[in-house]
Amino acid sequence: MTELIQNVIDGLGRGSIYALLALGVAVIFGVMHLLNFAHGELITVSGYAAYAAFSTGWSWYLVAPLVIVVSILTSLVIERVAFSRVRNASSFTQLLTSFGIHFLVSAMFVMYVGARVKTFSEPSWISDTTAIGPITVEVFDLVVIAVTAVTLAATVVILQKTMFGLALRAAAADFDTARLMGVDSDRVIRGAFALSGALAGIAGIFWLMRAGNTAPSSGIDPMLKGVLAALIGGLGSLRGAVLGGLALGVAEVVLRSQLPGTAAALTDGVVFALIALLFIFRPQGLITVSHAERV
Amino acid sequence: MASSQFFPSRDRDVAFPILGSALLFAALVGAGLLYAALQGGTASQNLVTSMFIDAMMVVGLQIYVGNTGVFSFGHIGFGAIAGYTFALLAIDPADKLARIPEAPFGLLDVNTSPVVATLVAVVVTVLIAGVVGIGLARSGAKSGSVSATVITLALLFVTHEVAKSWTDVTGGDRAGLAFGIGDTLDGRLALFLCLFASIVVARLFAQSRSGRLAQAAREDNLAARAMGINPTVQQTIALLLSVGVIAVAASLRVYEVGSVLPNLFFFDYTLLTLVMLVVGGRNSVSGALLGVAAITAARELARRLGSEGFEIFGIGLDGAPLDWIFREGLPRVVLGFAMVGFMIWRPDGLIDDWELDGWLHRRFGAKSSRPASAETLPVVEEHVLRTDEVVVDFGGFRALDGANIEASNREVVGLIGPNGAGKTTLVNVITGMVEPTEGRVELAGSDLTSAPSHEIARAGLVRTFQNLRLFSSLTVRENVEVSCLVAASHRVHSTGVTADELVETAGLWEHRDRRASELDYGNSRRLELARAAGMNPTFLLLDEPTSGMSDAESLEMVEHVRRMAATVGAGVLVIDHDLQFIVGICDRVYCLDQGTVISEGSPSEIQADPAVQAAYLGTAAQT
Known part of the structure; x- marks a missing residue:
């Protein structure tokens, strides 16, 4: 029982990071109907920024905000340079654009920084544990869960209480109508990318703390987790993305502790296969955002 | 065929x-x-x-x-x-x-x-x-x-x-x-x-x-x-x-x-093959091969420039500060750039859907001679299309409330009614695109309720769309050929009318090799009708064929619909707002309001019916 609770807390810690990534994916999908395969590159870029900062002697307290800023800027630059030019193109084109960016960013790092993994020191408290009654939990997990909770609360406030949030939700519901109602589509989309970048930045801090390194291909893993979690949650739904992230985190930890070595490594594959099956057998239940075609 | x-x-x-x-x-x-x-x-x-x-x-x-x-x-x-x-x-x-x-x-x-x-x-x-x-x-x-x-x-x-x-x-x-x-x-x-x-x-x-x-x-x-x-x-x-x-x-x-x-x-090879496919043009085999050649050449060039510096293929730029480009890892960057760049500037690739053999055929192949307009075909066997107490609920809104209509393939039947009366919904039910909550659709006595759209079409009910849905990057002739191909394998009777004859009958022979997306509005409407006729239907269901047309154009459309229907021996069920068009073409008219039939008769009877006038003018019907 205590082991289970410990696993769940561990899973929620992991899942919180996934939830933030998934939320970023879902926000973009909401306004652009784009499955953003370039999302993980925000973490690659901010990882290298963190590495550069560490090598000039910065501490984690300075690096953390830097990661967020770099992530937001990267997100905006990618939007400006690439996605804004394919906004009205077919989803085929948009998808391949995001796929291309994913490769381009990692290829640039290989070319200019080298293929080698760059390591930096994790924060000293990363593996500290604390006891709550009979349960031993990692302080890191508690911090992640707390920060995620605050971030999600802030996101809810932004979405519910601000004009930008209203415009974003309107655009997600029906982009064309929102534009006709005077929503500035450029601003909404830029805002969505900034929000998505901020969420990825916060997730990125924890991701980098845990990993302690960065490499050109670092983006694949967070991209995959974010996309998978967003898919579990139904893609368009923001609440679903958060729940999907938490569920993915808990599933991973539980599977890893219950299954033998090789099988545990297959978690992502199993999750992916399950999602594919879900799409096959319940396409209408999953894709909540697809609108009925008018005939 | x-x-x-x-x-x-x-x-x-x-x-x-x-x-x-x-x-x-x-x-x-x-x-x-x-x-x-x-x-x-x-x-x-x-x-x-x-x-x-x-x-x-x-x-x-x-x-x-x-x-x-x-x-x-x-x-x-x-x-x-x-x-x-x-x-x-x-x-x-x-x-x-x-x-x-x-x-x-x-x-x-x-x-x-x-x-x-x-x-x-x-x-x-x-x-x-x-x-x-x-x-x-x-x-x-x-x-x-x-x-x-x-x-x-x-x-x-x-x-x-x-x-x-x-x-x-x-x-x-x-x-x-x-x-x-x-x-x-x-x-x-x-x-x-x-x-x-x-x-x-x-x-x-x-x-x-x-x-x-x-x-x-x-x-x-x-x-x-x-x-x-x-x-x-x-x-x-x-x-x-x-x-x-x-x-x-x-x-x-x-x-x-x-x-x-x-x-x-895995991913790398997926990227490589996808880039090759989209750079040339994914809709064409010639394009795919062009993409393979172009990307292979570009990668090789990038590899050699990257690893050997810039003294290759006669390009000697000694001293030029270009080593920030020409260095190891360039081929991957080139691939990434090719993918993103082509998606932004040329998403359909270098040659889009151009095919070498298609070009050769247009150039050197035997020219198809202009066909004669198709003969008209008498309707041999009578078939009746009937909807029986059709009810459709969209959530709490009842779009159709017991709609009964009946049409024979020997006549042209109109369906009119104010906006929101349920006309398009009824056509959607008949063609299997909306599932009725209750009721039945029958053609010649056989039940078609809730059958998949493509089976309903094969049974002989073929529709056009209010908002025009052509196969836009196919040519005019290909659009019609598609439905003729389906008809050849799924329709029992053959009309013997070829795709070329239909294109000619629709007055589109000059445009036969143009993309459907290049046609003007009137021609697009005519093409949609010819495409539907290619299915050799028992009934043509036309959803607002004159929407957006001028008076003169819609009068032309009357002739056109008549001729197309006669060519393949089909009955017509037509929805329209344009009273002039409806009066000009219909033998019989149903008027729908709030999901039910409120009047039925010849066009002149309908025009004189006070219930119809009330429905259109919005005053309470006085009965």
Whole structure:
């Protein structure tokens, strides 16, 4: 029982990071109907920024905000340079654009920084544990869960209480109508990318703390987790993305502790296969955002 | 119809494509061999060999992605399945004992020739593709759908994980499976034969009945179903064919490389093949091959500029500060740039859907002579279309509330009513696009309620759309040919009217080779009608055929609808707002309001009915 609770807390810690990534994916999908395969590159870029900062002697307290800023800027630059030019193109084109960016960013790092993994020191408290009654939990997990909770609360406030949030939700519901109602589509989309970048930045801090390194291909893993979690949650739904992230985190930890070595490594594959099956057998239940075609 | 069931025209769809394939093959192979001969050395030989293998892969990918418009990440996953199957069967038992001593199913003792191994790999992979195809079909995969992306990506990913983790069979990430066959592809004869065959298969498929129906569904899934096409069948055929080609190419690739590791068929190769496909033009085989040549050349150039500096191919820029570009890793950056750049500036690729053989046929093929307008066809057998107490609820809103209409194929029946009266909903129910909450739809006594759209179309109820749904990147003639092809295999009676005659009758002969998207509005409407007529329908269901037309144009439309209906001997059920049009064309009119029929009669009777006037003017009906 205590082991289970410990696993769940561990899973929620992991899942919180996934939830933030998934939320970023879902926000973009909401306004652009784009499955953003370039999302993980925000973490690659901010990882290298963190590495550069560490090598000039910065501490984690300075690096953390830097990661967020770099992530937001990267997100905006990618939007400006690439996605804004394919906004009205077919989803085929948009998808391949995001796929291309994913490769381009990692290829640039290989070319200019080298293929080698760059390591930096994790924060000293990363593996500290604390006891709550009979349960031993990692302080890191508690911090992640707390920060995620605050971030999600802030996101809810932004979405519910601000004009930008209203415009974003309107655009997600029906982009064309929102534009006709005077929503500035450029601003909404830029805002969505900034929000998505901020969420990825916060997730990125924890991701980098845990990993302690960065490499050109670092983006694949967070991209995959974010996309998978967003898919579990139904893609368009923001609440679903958060729940999907938490569920993915808990599933991973539980599977890893219950299954033998090789099988545990297959978690992502199993999750992916399950999602594919879900799409096959319940396409209408999953894709909540697809609108009925008018005939 | 007069033409063949599988290829509308023997010249254009069989002879020229084979000729074109031979020329494309000769151009690619010629260019490759010439380069290798000029450069000399094994490195350039290897480069050219892998270009030929990549070409097969990309052609295989094109068969599916190009014709169906469904985006697939999974084809390289199929390649992995084929590659491992091939390796497990073809590798020398002694090598297997060294690498995968624990292999189950007696795989250790299997030792087949490469040819047999390839054939088994094709069979195994195509069978798996069949299962995946059923899944894709179930998920409603169509052009641009997220479900297809996710399912195919899952396939690629799961295949990769299995290849990495099932070390007893695959040798995992490190060991891999290396070859002890001795032979390599040096002779290249097998490779040439397979590549040529792939190009021919891809071109013939694109011109075949199945390919054309798949392309129609790619352009507009809903309209394709309304024309009697079952997109999932055509998509599955394309998938199986394409995976077959991929499986052969993957076997050749493993054979050539001499070993197989999980990363041989993963993201990097997916990116490479996709870039090759989209750079040339994914909707064309010529484009796919052009993309293969262009990207191979660009990568090689980038590699050499990157590794040898900038004194290559006569480009000597000593001292120029360009080493920030020309350095290791450039080829990958070039690939990434090619993908993003083409998506931004030229998403349809260098040559879009241009085909060499199509151009040759237009240039040198026998010109089709202008056909005579089609004769009118008397209606032989009477069929009655009847809706019986049809009710449709959308959530809490009742769009149709017991609508009863009846129409014979000897007459033109109009359906009028104010906005929101339920006219389009009724047509959607009749054509299977909206499921009725209650009630029945019958044609000639047989129940069609809730049948799939394509079966209703095959039963003879063919519709047009209020907001025009043409197969926009197909030509005018191809639009009509698609429905004629469906009619040839699914309609019992033949009218003997050819696609060309319909195009002429619609007054579109001059425009026959233009894309449907290039037509003006009136011509588009006429084309939509001709396309519907090509289905040889019992009834034409026209949803606002004159919307957006001027008075003069809609008067012309009266004549046009009459002539088209008479050409194929069909009855007409027409929705319109335009009273002049309705009065001009209809024998009988139903007026709908709030989901029920409030009046029925000749056009003049309807015009005089106070209930109709009340419904239109919004005053309470006084009865």
